[in-house]
Amino acid sequence: MAHIPRMETVTALASIRKLLASYYPCFSRSLSTSRPFLSESDHSHDKHEEEEMVTEEELKSSILDSALNFVPSHGWSVKAIAKGAQQHGYPGVTHGLFPRGGGDLMHHFVRQCNNDISKHLEGLSKDTDKSRNSSELSPSILRDAFQMRLRMLVPYMDHWPQAMALTALPTNIQEHFTNLYKLIDDICYHSGDRSVDFSWYTRRLALLGVYKSCELHIVQDGSHDYQETWDFLDRRLDDFTTAGKVKEDIDRFTNPEFFSAVYTVGRNILGVNDQRR
């Protein structure tokens, strides 16, 4: 540590890092992302002892996990993260590891929830019938998946509006949509969607609308066990299924032959179709 590195090595390393940073923005934020270091349980600098090496990512993850315990009292904020860090024996200023503050905490929570849902759905779809065609989504799996995902918000319901407001911040928007897309994609896939046409997009968009409207409903729902929200969810999913059927009907009627047939009938009615006269 005492020796000063040769100038050429340092500048070479620095320019490599700079090059990487310009192509991969993740490098410009933190110059060493997967560097192992001593865990907080071993502060002694005795190198002969067995050291528990944790990576930075694991440590950040565990601080955010502890911080979640403080969300009911402090909201999705830097204060909650500082308290979480203090639980790990670190001073409050360690919240600086998370430059987006409450946003980082919220994203961590959302990612965790989405991972749990994915695992649950993977387990489910192994058991169900695989021979479903792509034009139908199993409504029961959809309903259960949405309900399960919304129930994960229940412990943090008091401060969830704050989290929703945080997703509107420019630093959080991108990750918010990425997480949302992954969630809807998983739910759609495991409910049986194997479509390869435009309905891939329309289904996910429609389910996104369903999810978001239910989320908005649940934060202001005061009924017992959120029963009104589950009824609301059922109604939205019915709309979704009906819309799917309507779309098929529309498809049947929007091919060119149909339009030419309508045109001919119209001309016949008006009496200007003089082909047979």
Added chain:
Amino acid sequence: MAATMSFTRRAISQVFTSNFVHCKRCLALGVRFTSNESKFNPPGNDESTHFGYENVSKEEKTKRVHEVFTKVAEKYDVMNDAMSLGIHRIWKDYFMQKLTPMPGTKLLDVAGGTGDIAFRFLEYMKYQDSLELSWQIPKKIKNLESWPQNPSEAEGDTSSSSDEEGDGHHVTVCDINKNMLEVGQKRAGQRGLTEGISWVEGNAEELPFDSESMDAYTIAFGIRNVTRVQKALDEAYRVLKPGGRFMCLEFSEVKNPLVKNAYDLYSFQVIPALGQILAGDWNSYQYLIESIRKFPPQEEFAYMIEEAGFACVTVENLSGGIAAIHSGFKL
């Protein structure tokens, strides 16, 4: 997305053109070879270092830096305002905001002579206390009529506005120069900030504090005056508790060529003249601007911080690179 790509292409081409113009030996990725050969000590020579554009021995440098700050101590703040047109206040405010100290933080401000960072810390903690008592987000979004119309009518429990452990925040200002500390103490008296602050005379290379005793270590516009920068970084690592944060605000390299030209012109023509007029001392301010040029640029200093053992090292440029905030954690 297209704008980002063209920007990175321009940035890369800027790096490469400057390489090919100046560089004698280029690796495939383009080693940036600066024309200032003596930026670091030549390998094997531990005796001499730079004092501005001069080469001096290390003991000499410590002595001469001490002299410079003894001379400028009285007029230090006036000169800061004049030279940076008051922008240094914004930099320091942002620096403290970035740290966002929590109640109970023990801060060590090194080379903090006249107390700018320390005062900001104390005022931030006072502000945080008053913030706790103000409006909290309502617990449930029902009955919109019951939302408080006005922050002073907040209902519902405001969660623990005073922390159980008591607010034991403290800032220790450490500086090698007694005159700077005296000016700082006078200013503290004037502002009424006497609680929670202590003034210690010490060398950044050998801090008179116990290991693992500080939550956060800040050094604003001081590290370029330290003779052995790596040693100061090692000392910072030593005194910080695990999880503690190292933050450094310092002048750095301006990348943008337009801003760089204007900045160089201003630095070399205006600042020493201002120093002569306002403080009667041309040479000290000549040293100041030369020392800025000799200090390593952002990435290299970040590398040095990593060498000292800090993790999650990040750099943020202020005012286009005129100043930069380096931050690292002892994890």
